[in-house]
Each structure stands twice: as C-alpha cells, then as structure tokens.
Amino acid sequence: MQLQIEHVCSLPSRQTCVICSHFFQPNLARVIVYTKDEAQGDLCPACLSQGASFVRTRLEQTLNLSAS
Numbered sequence: 001m002q003l004q005i006e007h008v009c010s011l012p013s014r015q016t017c018v019i020c021s022h023f024f025q026p027n028l029a030r031v032i033v034y035t036k037d038e039a040q041g042d043l044c045p046a047c048l049s050q051g052a053s054f055v056r057t058r059l060e061q062t063l064n065l066s067a068s
C-alpha cells in the first residue's frame with residue numbers, strides 16, 4: 001500500500017473516502033491510496049488522522065486484500 005499526496009491547482013470537487021465512504025471536501029493536497037500501482041481512491045482527513053496502520057487495516061478489509 002502506498003499513500004500518494006497530490007497537489008491540485010484548483011479546489012477539487014467532493015470526493016468519497018475509499019475507507020469510510022463518506023463524502024468530504026479535499027484540500028489542495030489530496031491523499032490517494034495506491035495498491036499494486038493502482039489508484040484505489042481518496043482518503044478523507046478523518047481516516048488519515050487515524051494513522052497509517054489504521055488505514056492499512058481498514059483498506060485490507062475494504063478491498064479484501066491479502067495481508068502482505
């Protein structure tokens with residue numbers, strides 16, 4: 001799993017968090033989750049603030065990934 005921070009020039013439209021499925025308004029820096037070089041989606045600030053291990057655990061549950 002990789003987290004990639006993307007800086008955008010203009011305020012993006014509302015996104016859905018890949019983990020908690022809540023709508024949120026991204027800041028100028030979006031955080032995108034990548035697994036196996038595939039973008040899975042955006043992370044909301046609330047999930048992001050829980051830390052990387054939380055994100056990984058929830059992501060594995062959500063995407064049904066094998067732990068690796």
Ligand SMILES: [Zn+2]
Nearest residue numbers: 017020044047
């Ligand atoms: Zn979230």
